[in-house]
Amino acid sequence: MLKSSSSLFANSILRRGWKSMSEVYKTHALLIQLGLSEEEPFVSQTLSFSALSSSGDLNYAYRFLSKLSNPPNYGWNLVIRGFSNSRNPEKSISVYIQMLRSGYSPDHMTYPFLLKSSSRLSNRKIGGSLHCSVAKTGFQWDLFICNTLFHMYGLLRDRASARKLFDEMPVKNLVTWNAILNVYAKCGDVVSARQVFDEMTMRDVVSWSSMVDGYVKTGDYNEALEIFDQMMRIGSSMANEVTMVSVLCACAHLGALNRGKTVHRYILEEHLPLTVILQTSLIDMYAKCGSIGDAWGVFCRACVKETDALMWNAMIGGLASHGFVRESFQLFHKMQESKINPDEITYLCLLAACSHGGLVKEAWYFFNSLKKSRLEPQSEHYACMVDVLSRAGLVKDAHDFISEMPIKPTGAMLGALVNGCINHGNFELAEIVAKKSIELQPHNDGRYVGLANVYAINKRFGAARSMREAMEKKGVKKIAGHSIVELDGTRHRFLAHDKTHVHSEKIYAVLKLIETWINFDVDYDDTEDTHCFCF
Known part of the structure; x- marks a missing residue:
């Protein structure tokens, strides 16, 4: 009678649900006293909330699971799933090993999240071991697990293993075909991706989007637009956000403003959700196509109070690239007033603005602000600082900056310094830096041309010719510049x-x-x- 009353009391508490871990702790303590801490539904609710909720505590979930006298299989899966989505995906592998050592067998819900962890860890050895475990436990041809394996191999850039799995599968569905197509697209193998695409008897928006994105990632923007046009002509699949982001990227790189405007109209006419990513792509497309006014229009019509910095970064960068340097600074201050935290890309855009405007003092301010914000300067930030100093004629300062950097210089940094030295007449330093840039990038045509230009300006025509000969010997060809x-x-x-x-x-x-x-x-x-x- 007493136990029955306790169970009713416990169930009434559980029906209310939890909003925080402190409520879970209190309920757990109470149920331990009542002797009900291992009863359902308390076990399932505790594991679900602590492992999957944004207010949960994964470590608590794991400790709770470990203390149970007979942990359920779904409990192991919940904890593995939680860690696969966490900042420490490697812990899901540790939980899996503990699961096996405790004598419990994984099921078809265990492996997808383990494979996700392997993808996030970019660890081929773990991925291969998990694939072997899948085969040994009899889940080799489970479609959900197979499709997760394709996703993993795609992120690991392992086309051979993905293709072997695809060829051996006894049953394939549309998801499977899309999965292998996506593997090739992610690996940049658009030839194989196109072969798979042409073999498909059925296609959906995922199929078309993967193909468009594959061409965009390999720089074949015209072909990407051709595939999109074919998709529109057939009309069997409606484009979605993913498709449009790739198409807008292609338009941006081609400078195809009219085409970009047509895509924008399609988005509005089809009432596609104007997500942050899609609006950011529109801003970027208009800015790169030379229509900064249209970019500004998209930005103003968007929710500028959006807490994501993506859209702000695109607009700041667009203004800077069009010479509206002061306006880009003003927008940055507006961003700060709106309580939106700048990220590494924000500061990169601001440094690029300083480079366009020749603003050395401001560049130092933003570079130091980046470090004060507890953000880690990346190679691109250092390159921008070198470019700012070099353009301003402070080539010795730029050289010292490169020497004192905590990272190794890139070819782009040295190239910027060479150009600065040439423009400001320091040919001695230009020759030294240009030679280093060739050592760093022996197959980059621009590095040889830079040194050849230094020799030509100094009327050392024989040395300039030797650079051309060195390029020919190494099979380096000068890529012709062009305008579209x-x-x-x-x-x-x-x-x-x-x-x-x-x-x-x-x-x-x-x-x-x-x-x-x-x-x-x-x-x-x-x-x-x-x-x-x-x-």
Whole structure:
């Protein structure tokens, strides 16, 4: 009678649910006194809340599980799942080992979260061992586990193991085909990905999005847009946020403004959710396509009080790249007023703005602020500082900065310093740094060209020719610079001294006319500001 009353009392407490671990502790203490601490549903509720809730305590969940006289299988799975999503995914492997040592057998719900942990740890050895365990325990062809294995192999960039698994599977569904397609796309093997894609008898939005994203990641932006166009023509799958982010990225890299605007209209007409990532992609696309006004419009219409720094970073970077340096600083201060914490990307955008504006003092301020914010400066931050100092003519300071860095210099840093030395006449230092940059990147054409330019400016033409010969011996080819202009939806690509375009004669005639105009003094009234950024 007493135990029955206690059980009713305990159940009434459990039905209320918990909001914090302190409530779990109190309930646990009470049920220990009542002798009900190992009864259902207390065990399941305690493990679920402490292992999976954002207010939970994973270590408590593991200790609670370990103290049970007969831990249930789902309890081990819950704790493994919790650690797989935590900052310490390796602990899920430790729990799994303890599970085996305690004589408990994993089931089909155990392995997906272990494989997720292996993916996050980027550990091929653990991943391979888990795959062997899957086979030994008879879950080799469980579709959910197989698809998780594909995900793991994709993140580990192990195409061979993924393909072997795919070929051996007796039953495949659409998810399986998408999984192997995604593996190839993540590994940058778009040729194999396209072969799989063409073999698929059924495709959904995941299939199309993986293919578009694969081409974007390998820099084949035109092909990415071709796949998207094909997807739209067929009309069997509606594009989603993932698709549109990849398409906008392709438009941004191609400078295809009209195409980007068409994509933007599609997003609005189809009422796709304007998530932070999608709006950030729109801002980035407009900024990189030269339409900073449209980028600003997207930003203003968005929820600028959003606590995520992504959108703010894109707008700050866009303003900086268009020469609106002071405006980018003002937006940063507005970001701080809105209680949004800047991250490493924010400071990278600000340092880039300082580089564009030649603002050395401000660059030092932001670089020091980055360190004071307990954020770790990355290689890109150091590179920006070198670029700022080099552009300002402080090449010796830039050289000293590189020498005192806690990280090894990159080719980009040395290249920036070489350009600064050339522009400000310090050819002796330019030669020293250029030689180091070649040692660092012996297959980068720009490093040889940089040193050749140093020799040519000093009229050391024989040494300059030797650089060209060194490039030929090592098989390094000079990549021609080019510009892309979009006109009426068609993109035109131009190389230096290019005369292959159908309208080359007219283009060069206009250039000659512009050159003639430049020789005259032109009264230009720049008092009217065509862009207004209000904060």
